[in-house]
Amino acid sequence: MAYCRKCGEVIDDEAVFCPKCGVQQNTVRTDKEVNDDGSVLWAIIAFLIPVVGIILWAAWHDEKPKCSKMAAYGTIISLVVGAIGFFAVFFWFGSFHIHYGY
Numbered sequence: 001m002a003y004c005r006k007c008g009e010v011i012d013d014e015a016v017f018c019p020k021c022g023v024q025q026n027t028v029r030t031d032k033e034v035n036d037d038g039s040v041l042w043a044i045i046a047f048l049i050p051v052v053g054i055i056l057w058a059a060w061h062d063e064k065p066k067c068s069k070m071a072a073y074g075t076i077i078s079l080v081v082g083a084i085g086f087f088a089v090f091f092w093f094g095s096f097h098i099h100y101g102y
């Protein structure tokens, strides 16, 4: 539904001229195009840079729920892998000290 920009008459969305007053309408579409494709690319970016993943998740929470979810997944996976890596290194150094510390 659109309205004539001069007289306010209800006109067709595609109407070029108002049928009541004949004024030419602004043909520029005001519909905001949201490309919420939920691309796995966002998960990869979030995985590589978790801080960016958190920012994207927060920024797209309402506007792009699918992309937001992918960013959240990437961030979670990144944090889990990071935690496992941290503990792996931690225990590796721990066993190192047990073998050669005494």
Ligand SMILES: [Zn+2]
Residues within 6 Å of the ligand: 004, 005, 006, 007, 008, 009, 018, 019, 020, 021, 022, 023
């Ligand atoms: Zn009009």
